Amino acid sequence: MVQDLFKAPYPRIVAGPCSVESEEQMLSTARALAQDPRILALRGGVWKPRTQPGTFEGIGPAALPWLKKASQETGLPVITEVANVQHVEQALEAGIDMLWIGARTTVNPFYVEEIAEALRGTSIPVLVKNPIHPELKLWLGALERLEKKGISQLMAIHRGFYAYQSQPFRNEPKWEIFFALRTQRPDIPVLCDPSHIAGKSELIGEVAQSALDLGMEGLIIESHHAPGHALSDARQQVTPRELSHILDHLVYRKEAPENERFIQKLEDLRRQIDRVDEQLLDILRERLRLVEQIGPVKEANEATIFQMRRWFKVLENRKQYGTKKGLDPEIVHELFQLIHKYSIDTQLSRS
Ligand code: PEP
Ligand code: MN
Numbered sequence: 001m002v003q004d005l006f007k008a009p010y011p012r013i014v015a016g017p018c019s020v021e022s023e024e025q026m027l028s029t030a031r032a033l034a035q036d037p038r039i040l041a042l043r044g045g046v047w048k049p050r051t052q053p054g055t056f057e058g059i060g061p062a063a064l065p066w067l068k069k070a071s072q073e074t075g076l077p078v079i080t081e082v083a084n085v086q087h088v089e090q091a092l093e094a095g096i097d098m099l100w101i102g103a104r105t106t107v108n109p110f111y112v113e114e115i116a117e118a119l120r121g122t123s124i125p126v127l128v129k130n131p132i133h134p135e136l137k138l139w140l141g142a143l144e145r146l147e148k149k150g151i152s153q154l155m156a157i158h159r160g161f162y163a164y165q166s167q168p169f170r171n172e173p174k175w176e177i178f179f180a181l182r183t184q185r186p187d188i189p190v191l192c193d194p195s196h197i198a199g200k201s202e203l204i205g206e207v208a209q210s211a212l213d214l215g216m217e218g219l220i221i222e223s224h225h226a227p228g229h230a231l232s233d234a235r236q237q238v239t240p241r242e243l244s245h246i247l248d249h250l251v252y253r254k255e256a257p258e259n260e261r262f263i264q265k266l267e268d269l270r271r272q273i274d275r276v277d278e279q280l281l282d283i284l285r286e287r288l289r290l291v292e293q294i295g296p297v298k299e300a301n302e303a304t305i306f307q308m309r310r311w312f313k314v315l316e317n318r319k320q321y322g323t324k325k326g327l328d329p330e331i332v333h334e335l336f337q338l339i340h341k342y343s344i345d346t347q348l349s350r351s
Contacts, residue, residue, distance in 0.1 A: 005041045005077060005098065006125060006153050011252060012191065012218030014079065015243055016043035018233040019056060020063040029225040030070035032240035038247050041077045041098065042070055043220060047087055048232055049104045056231035064094035071097065079127065083111065088118040100127040103159055103196075106142045107131040116145040125153035127191065127220075134161040136180050143188060156181060156190045157220055158211070160197035170199020170236070173207065175214060182215070195222040195236045204238065205246045215255055221246070287339070288346065295347035305347045311340060 005012055015033050020026045026044055033039050044067050048058035064080070071078040077097035082088045083105045091099060099119075105111045106129055119126065126146055131138040143154055158178050160171025178190060192211030194204045208219050224230045227237035238246065256263075298305060315336055322332035 006155075006189075008040050010217050011038075011212060012041075012189070013039050013247065014041040014043050014191065014218070014220040015039050015223045015240070016078075017224045017230065018045055018195075018222045018237060019048050019058055019231055020044040020046055020067055020080075021056075021059065021231050023066040023069070025225060026063070026066045026070050027073065029223060029240065030074050030076070032225060033223060033243070034074035034076060036240070036244045036247070039076070039243075041079055042067075042074065043079050043100075043222070044070070045232070046080045046091075047083060049081070049083060049102050050232070061090045061094070064090060064096065068095055082115060085114050085118040088115055092122060092124065096124075098125045098127065100157065101129060101142060103129045103132045106138055107133070107135075109138070109141060109145070112142045112145050116149040116151070119146065119151055120149040122151075123153070124151070125155070126151050127155045127157050129157040129159050129193070130161065130177065132162045134174050134177050136177055136184075139177075139181060140184060143185065154188055155217075156185075156188050157193050158190055158197075158216065159193035168200075168203065169197050169207070171197050173197050173210070175210070178214065178216070189217040191218040191220045192216045193220045195220075195233070199236050201227065201236055201238045201242070204236070205249060208246065209250055212250060212252060284339075288342075291343045291346050292350065295350050298347070306344055314340070 005014070017025065017029055030042050033042060044063070046058050046063045046067065047060060048056065050057055067078045067080060070076075079098040079100055080091055080096050081102045082091055082099045083102060088099070101112065101115060105115070128139065128142045128146070131142075139156065143156065146154060158173075158181075160169065161174050161177070163172045166172050181188070181190065192208065194207035194211065198204045198207045204221065208221070211219065221243055222233060222237045223240050223243045224234075224237040225239065227234055227239060230237050295305065315333065318336050319329040319332050323329050
């Protein structure tokens with residue numbers, strides 16, 4: 001009987017190669033990973049969605065028995081990516097324990113619907129990666145499409161978002177999308193995929209730590225017995241030994257440790273923050289009162305509502321003042337962009 005990833009305590013860790021390349025590669029990686037009891041499931045891509053043609057596109061169905069064998073030998077459940085109905089049928093037929101839907105598939109509701117339909121009547125767990133671009137609704141939509149066909153064991157995988165010339169990571173984490181997912185679906189566990197966010201093995205620990213600090217339930221990390229020879233994503237794969245080393249150095253925080261002094265201190269600071277937030281809102285209301293007065297003055301003098309030179313001066317001045325007060329000028333910039341937009345919208349709606 002293989003372990004159940006959904007019933008395991010946190011953090012839930014899945015590991016395995018980007019692609020299943022040969023029986024030998026899959027088995028030797030799996031055997032090494034199984035030495036670490038923190039690893040609860042094995043991943044391995046059989047059909048690889050590659051951005052560019054001419055690169056390794058996966059072994060295909062011939063690799064499914066190798067994945068299954070890795071599960072039988074180690075007692076760990078195995079998971080692979082499916083991108084169409086045929087993949088689903090072949091993976092189910094081979095007895096693969098769980099499936100994941102990749103970032104390039106989550107973007108397309110037609111694909112997701114077809115996959116969901118092919119899964120109707122099964123009870124296989126499905127993990128859904130975020131779409132390539134940061135559109136929360138597509139991610140939520142994919143999860144809902146699966147739910148509608150009766151798939152109840154669902155998890156989400158946060159693997160970052162494509163950005164032109166993203167640095168230092170391969171994909172931007174955009175943690176705010178995870179917060180939004182968590183707010184809308186607090187019932188769905190989320191694993192972070194630091195391998196595809198980082199794109200480089202040396203940044204995996206840092207990304208994984210951020211994910212755990214933000215309260216994600218686990219990690220899915222690419223591991224290969226010889227990363228230098230990997231046929232896909234070589235730069236971001238780590239050996240099983242390196243993976244254990246990364247896991248050793250992660251700090252596993254609890255969302256709410258049951259320690260009286262900690263709870264007291266937290267509540268005290270939160271009360272103070274609540275008070276400051278109220279003051280912030282009072283001041284914002286005061287600013288709005290002035291904005292409401294300036295609109296008619298501009299109108300009476302036939303001046304435009306948006307005054308570019310004034311806006312640039314405001315922005316520069318607030319950033320300088322903020323810096324003097326020890327605030328990050330980038331944050332001040334963003335904040336005033338929002339405040340200014342609100343001000344212009346208010347004046348437009350009243351003119
Ligand atoms: C993968 O997990 O190897 C993969 C192709 O991921 P993604 O869909 O996140 O690009
Ligand atoms: Mn990969």
